[in-house]
Amino acid sequence: MKSIEVARLTEEGELKRFMVGLLQRSPAQQTEVMVTEWDSALTRFANNGIHQNVAERDVSVRVRVVKDGKTGVASINQMNESAASDVLNRAVAIAELQPKGEVVPMPGPAKSQRVETWSDATASATPEERADFVEAICARAKRAGLKAFGAYSTGAEQLAIANSLGVLHHHRSTKATVNSVVMGEAGSGYADRGAIDVRQLDKNDLADEVIDKAQRNQNAQPIEPGVYEVVLEEYAVAEMLEFMSFTGFSALAAQEDRSFMRPGERITGESVNIWDDGVDPSGVPTPFDFEGVPKQRVNLIEGGVASGLVYDMQTAQRAGRQSTGHGLPAPNTEGPFAVNLFMGPGTTPKADLASDIKRGIWVTRFWYVRVVHPKASIITGMTREGTFLIENGRITRPVKDLRFTQSMLDALNGTLAISQSTKLEISEYLGAARVPAVRLKAFTFTS
Amino acid sequence: MKDLAEAALNAAQIKGAAYADVRLDERVQQDITVKNGQLAAVSDDASEGFGVRVLVDGAWGFAGSARLKQDEVQEVVERAIRIARASARARSVPVDLGPPVTSRGHYRTPVERDPFTVPLTEKVELLLRADQAMGAVKGVTIREGSMEFIKQTKVFASTEGAYTEQELYESGAGIEATATSPDEVQNRSYPNSFGRHQGAGGYEYITALELDRHGQRIGEEAVALLLAPQCPSGVRTLILDASQVALQVHESCGHPTELDRVFGMEAAYAGTSFMTPEKLKHLQYGSPKVSITADALTPTGLGTFGWDDEGVPAQRSFLIQEGLFVGYLTSRETASVLGQQSNGTMRADGWNRIPLIRMTNVSLQPGDSTLEQMIAETKDGVYMETNRSWSIDDKRLNFQFGTQLAYEIVNGKRGRMLKNATYAGITPEFWNSCDAVGGKSEWQVWGLANCGKGQPPQVAHVAHGAAPTRFQNVKVGILK
Ligand SMILES: [Zn+2]
Numbered sequence: 001m002k003s004i005e006v007a008r009l010t011e012e013g014e015l016k017r018f019m020v021g022l023l024q025r026s027p028a029q030q031t032e033v034m035v036t037e038w039d040s041a042l043t044r045f046a047n048n049g050i051h052q053n054v055a056e057r058d059v060s061v062r063v064r065v066v067k068d069g070k071t072g073v074a075s076i077n078q079m080n081e082s083a084a085s086d087v088l089n090r091a092v093a094i095a096e097l098q099p100k101g102e103v104v105p106m107p108g109p110a111k112s113q114r115v116e117t118w119s120d121a122t123a124s125a126t127p128e129e130r131a132d133f134v135e136a137i138c139a140r141a142k143r144a145g146l147k148a149f150g151a152y153s154t155g156a157e158q159l160a161i162a163n164s165l166g167v168l169h170h171h172r173s174t175k176a177t178v179n180s181v182v183m184g185e186a187g188s189g190y191a192d193r194g195a196i197d198v199r200q201l202d203k204n205d206l207a208d209e210v211i212d213k214a215q216r217n218q219n220a221q222p223i224e225p226g227v228y229e230v231v232l233e234e235y236a237v238a239e240m241l242e243f244m245s246f247t248g249f250s251a252l253a254a255q256e257d258r259s260f261m262r263p264g265e266r267i268t269g270e271s272v273n274i275w276d277d278g279v280d281p282s283g284v285p286t287p288f289d290f291e292g293v294p295k296q297r298v299n300l301i302e303g304g305v306a307s308g309l310v311y312d313m314q315t316a317q318r319a320g321r322q323s324t325g326h327g328l329p330a331p332n333t334e335g336p337f338a339v340n341l342f343m344g345p346g347t348t349p350k351a352d353l354a355s356d357i358k359r360g361i362w363v364t365r366f367w368y369v370r371v372v373h374p375k376a377s378i379i380t381g382m383t384r385e386g387t388f389l390i391e392n393g394r395i396t397r398p399v400k401d402l403r404f405t406q407s408m409l410d411a412l413n414g415t416l417a418i419s420q421s422t423k424l425e426i427s428e429y430l431g432a433a434r435v436p437a438v439r440l441k442a443f444t445f446t447s
Numbered sequence: 448m449k450d451l452a453e454a455a456l457n458a459a460q461i462k463g464a465a466y467a468d469v470r471l472d473e474r475v476q477q478d479i480t481v482k483n484g485q486l487a488a489v490s491d492d493a494s495e496g497f498g499v500r501v502l503v504d505g506a507w508g509f510a511g512s513a514r515l516k517q518d519e520v521q522e523v524v525e526r527a528i529r530i531a532r533a534s535a536r537a538r539s540v541p542v543d544l545g546p547p548v549t550s551r552g553h554y555r556t557p558v559e560r561d562p563f564t565v566p567l568t569e570k571v572e573l574l575l576r577a578d579q580a581m582g583a584v585k586g587v588t589i590r591e592g593s594m595e596f597i598k599q600t601k602v603f604a605s606t607e608g609a610y611t612e613q614e615l616y617e618s619g620a621g622i623e624a625t626a627t628s629p630d631e632v633q634n635r636s637y638p639n640s641f642g643r644h645q646g647a648g649g650y651e652y653i654t655a656l657e658l659d660r661h662g663q664r665i666g667e668e669a670v671a672l673l674l675a676p677q678c679p680s681g682v683r684t685l686i687l688d689a690s691q692v693a694l695q696v697h698e699s700c701g702h703p704t705e706l707d708r709v710f711g712m713e714a715a716y717a718g719t720s721f722m723t724p725e726k727l728k729h730l731q732y733g734s735p736k737v738s739i740t741a742d743a744l745t746p747t748g749l750g751t752f753g754w755d756d757e758g759v760p761a762q763r764s765f766l767i768q769e770g771l772f773v774g775y776l777t778s779r780e781t782a783s784v785l786g787q788q789s790n791g792t793m794r795a796d797g798w799n800r801i802p803l804i805r806m807t808n809v810s811l812q813p814g815d816s817t818l819e820q821m822i823a824e825t826k827d828g829v830y831m832e833t834n835r836s837w838s839i840d841d842k843r844l845n846f847q848f849g850t851q852l853a854y855e856i857v858n859g860k861r862g863r864m865l866k867n868a869t870y871a872g873i874t875p876e877f878w879n880s881c882d883a884v885g886g887k888s889e890w891q892v893w894g895l896a897n898c899g900k901g902q903p904p905q906v907a908h909v910a911h912g913a914a915p916t917r918f919q920n921v922k923v924g925i926l927k
Contacts, residue, residue: 041530042903046711049539053530054509054903056799058496073490077513090491097567099575101486127508127533135537149715151902181715188714256589257627331488333480333591367718370836372849372926373867374632380847380925382840403838403845403871405925428904446925447845447871 007039007123007156008057010079012170019162022084028065028092030106032163034290034329035079036060040155043130047147048138050131063087064330066103067095073331104314104330107323109166112287112294113279118156119197122174125154133178133203140207141182146214150180154198159286167292175284176201177426181385182214187398189213190235190365190385194426196284213364213386220398223389229360229416230443231353231390237343238425238433239366240379240408241274245338247374249276249300250326251315252335260377260409261306269415273344274301276310278325283340283424284432291327298324300338304413312336339431346418346436353417353439355393361402361443362388362395377408380446402445414441451520452604455499458524460606464501464531466544467524468605470756471497471515472798477563480593481574484582487591489567496798499527505541506534511799545783547607550760554753556616557746558649562596565650570594573658574622580662581624586670589625590662594618594653595643595896601756609758617749617908618652619645619894622662626669633672633866635665635851639690640834645894645908646747668852671864678853678868680924684828685870686821686917689885691850692811693893693911694834699874700732700739701806701909703843704766704774705792706781708804716902718841721874722772724785730772733878736814739767741776743791743807748910749894750807752794757802759791766809770879778804796905803901808892810912814884818915821883828856829923831868847871847925869925877918885914 010018019033041055061083062075072094076087130152141148158172178201179192191210193201232240244260253259261267278295279285288294291313298308311319312327315336326336354362364386372378383402388395417439426432452469459467473495480488497520498511508531510523574592581590597617604610621643623636638644638656646652687695703720707713722730743761745751752761757779766774775785776792781804793802822830836849853868854861890912898907 040903043534044715044902045537046714047539050506050534050537051539051712052509052801053507053534054511054801055526055530056498056511058494058511058513058799060494071489073488075490075492075494077494077496087493090493094489094491094567098486098489098571099568127530128536131533131537138537147711149711151715153903179715183711183714256625258589258625258632331478331480331490333482333487367841368838370838372836372869375627375630378926380836380838382838382845384841401840401845403840403847405847405869447847447922 009037009039009156009158009172015160016168016170018079019160022088023162023164026065026088028067028095030066030164032064032106034062034161036159038155038157040153041127041130042151042153043134044151045134045138046149048142050134053127061087062329063091065091065095067092069100069103070095070098071101071103071331105317106163106165107167107291107293107313110294112169115279115281115285115287117173117196117285119174122154122176122196122198123156125198130154136203137180137207140211144211144215146211147183148180150178152178161288161292163292169288169292171286175426178206180206180210182210184214184218186219187214187217188385189217194424217386217398220400223399225402225445225447227442227444229357229441231362231437231439233364233437234423234425234435235365236363237435237438239369241341241343241433241435242427243369243371243379244408245341247371248377249310249338250335251309251311251319254309255315255318258374260375261309263306265306266304267306267409268301268304268412270304271346271415271418272301272304272412275299275342276338276340277342278340280342283342283434284426285340289325289327290329293323293325293327295325310336310338341433343435345420345422347420348417350419350421350437353419353437354390354395357390357393360390362390372405378405379408380405403447404444405446406444411440411443416441448602451497451515452602454517455520455524456604456606458521459499459501459528462524462528464503464528466502466606467499468603469497469499470795470798471602473600474797475598477596479570479574480591481571481578482591483589484578486571494797498798499524500801501527501531502542503528503531504535506531506538507542508534509801542780543783544779545788548758549608550754550758551610552753553612555614556647558616560650562618562650563598576659577622577662580659581622581666583663584666584670586626587624587666588627592622592658593643594620595645603754603756603758605758611754611758613753615752616647616649617645618648618650619643619896620653620656620658622658624666624669626673628673631673633669635669636833637661637665639893640851641897643896645749645896646892647749647751648747652747672866675864675866677926678829678865678924680927682920683923684825684917684919685921685923686825686828686830686915688832689889689891689913689915690893691831691834692913692916694837696739696809696811696911696913697806697895698837698839699843699846700766701809704776705804706775706777709775710781713900717900721842721844726772728771728773731770731879732767732772732875733770734881735769736881736884737767737770737878738765738812739809740765740812741790741792741807741809745808745810745892745910745912748808748892749896749908750910755791755793756795757789757793759789762791764790776804776806794907796907800905803905805907806909808910808912811884811916813887813890813914815886816883817885818889821915821917822856822861823859825856826858829865829868830854830856830861831870844874846874867926868923870921870923871925872921877921880919880921881916882919883917885916890914
């Protein structure tokens with residue numbers, strides 16, 4: 001029974017032959033082909049039972065051609081001879097039918113670092129294994145008089161990119177993630193885990209955290225909004241980092257004068273170090289970007305000082321420098337994107353982060369975060385599934401979820417302590433962040 | 448197509464499915480972006496595939512694949528069945544779909560001019576003209592314009608005998624001007640924000656927008672905003688333009704009336720809802736001025752179709768009637784729990800995803816006021832236009848929105864332009880403070896092409912009819 005469940009991806013040699021064949025057939029001066037192929041499954045549960053359970057196999061063949069200074073992009077989700085001709089013809093037709101535009105340069109060949117991100121256990125995870133994992137969490141919740149909700153997914157994927165200048169990269173990866181909300185009559189808790197190897201996801205460890213959180217978060221009472229000292233758990237810190245990346249770390253945001261980054265200036269507390277590293281195996285590495293450029297480590301904030309930005313081919317050309325390997329798939333008007341984020345750990349055990357706080361708030365996670373003022377790095381959002389009052393160094397009681405409206409830089413400027421441990425948070429869409437929990441001097445809750 | 452569908456249903460029944468449906472889906476999409484006077488991106492994307500959903504022992508399984516081949520159909524069905532059996536080991540209550548659905552027929556979006564036959568140069572030239580109009584304004588630093596066209600061909604077939612075919616078209620466009628200073632980024636966009644205004648229809652929908660006629664105005668507004676005073680904090684009368692009302696309806700009425708959310712099916716992701724079943728026909732959701740319908744028959748609405756992805760015919764129903772909460776958006780599975788029948792809101796984001804309850808066209812019904820009259824009647828208030836940021840809690844009660852543009856209203860007259868305007872509230876309090884809704888002449892259908900839900904994530908294209916609307920005693924100016 002197990003055999004039909006092994007993730008089915010096209011064999012590397014066959015994939016490369018397909019891509020090289022497509023490049024050879026192209027009538028354009030420059031051609032790029034990117035293939036993403038995935039086979040993934042997700043088991044979803046609610047009210048202590050599985051209610052949705054899905055699997056999909058798909059592929060995307062994306063072709064960019066440059067012909068007489070004009071660019072065309074087309075994609076198709078089939079990988080065979082006729083699909084190759086079709087997608088190539090459509091890309092060329094677009095290029096031919098348009099006025100001249102700005103041409104984004106293609107990179108030449110460069111060696112990318114090899115990083116192992118494959119697990120056979122993840123690639124061959126079965127629906128029964130997913131069901132057993134979910135059932136175990138539901139059973140624990142049920143025994144505690146609670147209800148479990150969540151999703152557990154496993155999948156395998158490969159990404160390959162080639163161009164007519166000689167670039168040819170291939171990378172395959174697996175990913176397993178689980179998230180869970182556990183609810184009681186009057187409150188809920190949250191926990192998630194993610195890993196390349198499914199065997200690293202420990203159902204008991206997850207259940208311990210989420211059930212404990214749910215039990216402690218019953219009958220929350222409202223608290224007066226205002227400015228509080230806070231502890232943000234890793235879930236909230238990772239989300240904040242993603243929003244910093246989204247609004248400020250891109251060279252395009254800086255070139256268009258939209259970014260909060262002020263190069264060379266101290267913009268956060270001195271203990272804050274944030275960087276992007278696409279090949280660090282403790283994250284979710286991908287050794288090259290969607291333009292085929294090997295990923296470089298970029299220090300974004302070093303000792304509180306704005307120290308770097310991420311570049312793709314277009315922003316690098318404008319700045320007269322090299323791409324750092326942070327390009328998105330063509331055609332891209334959004335600019336480069338840092339998706340392998342890290343925030344440096346500190347020296348405080350996570351459990352001690354609250355010990356010097358007289359009166360403050362403990363935040364498990366954020367919800368529905370949106371940018372209110374990009375240049376001042378102000379975001380708004382809600383706290384969710386575990387907001388607690390800290391009094392005299394101890395968590396004393398749960399409080400009702402609060403809305404915050406806060407500048408991220410101002411918040412990090414008041415960094416008082418950083419946990420010595422870090423946690424990997426895999427993003428729902430692209431990349432991941434490995435972050436610590438933090439204690440911040442002032443955080444503004446507006447309602 | 449029909450052969451593959453039949454093969455899938457037969458295979459599912461033979462392997463033990465009590466119910467099965469199959470969707471074959473083909474989508475082509477063209478996207479065009481013009482930025483700062485240059486054509487910045489054109490892409491042409493195509494995707495096809497099929498998905499099989501089966502019910503075994505009262506539990507769901509689903510599998511999909513891009514390979515439309517007979518051998519693949521057999522394998523995908525087997526996979527779906529195996530997944531359903533695994534679900535059954537850990538399900539709670541068995542799924543009851545209620546009475547069978549046996550729809551048959553063909554539906555096509557009314558289209559005057561097929562957008563895929565309009566030459567690329569014509570589209571690009573329109574965007575370039577609008578770009579030029581924005582570029583003529585001194586101080587505009589970024590100009591962007593985009594268009595999107597989608598054609599989707601869908602087949603739905605089920606073991607209950609339903610077989611429907613649909614050809615759905617969407618056309619959308621928008622322009623945006625940005626101005627920056629050392630401390631501020633201000634943008635203005637037309638007709639809506641976050642990329643596009645989109646509707647079900649052909650290229651005539653784009654022509655009617657007259658993008659090039661609005662470039663200069665939004666450019667001037669973006670630049671003026673840099674120097675405008677900050678929206679002051681206080682509790683005031685608030686008047687919203689129709690597009691912001693559309694988003695307010697989406698977040699605070701559309702999502703909380705999704706019955707799957709109410710039952711906890713989205714609890715670990717998008718959240719739940721404060722509009723629980725015991726409140727049905729009891730909760731005074733809004734003032735008597737507030738009536739909201741879900742209507743999949745609204746012309747040009749992105750939630751307009753022939754049948755939903757369970758084969759249930761498009762229909763119209765009330766969610767809120769003169770302020771009273773009277774109905775949900777439902778699916779077959781969730782409606783049967785309340786002893787109801789589905790009102791046809793199940794839609795999937797392509798062949799590779801299962802259908803979920805999605806808004807169709809959820810619209811605030813027109814009232815009898817006008818924007819001019821609302822302003823004239825207001826002593827001390829703020830008018831806000833075009834969404835800039837939005838956030839709402841997981842039960843859909845506590846919200847905060849920001850808009851691109853605002854004006855103060857003093858003694859019945861429009862006063863100074865204000866920047867960084869925000870307002871916040873609690874859903875039923877807010878809608879109960881509604882005391883005027885614009886009439887038919889100012890009522891418009893707004894397309895929203897970025898509604899996220901589900902795991903794995905799905906994006907739905909929905910719409911909201913709305914007119915300018917007034918609310919009393921609203922907290923405005925959250926940014927100090
Ligand atoms: Zn939505």
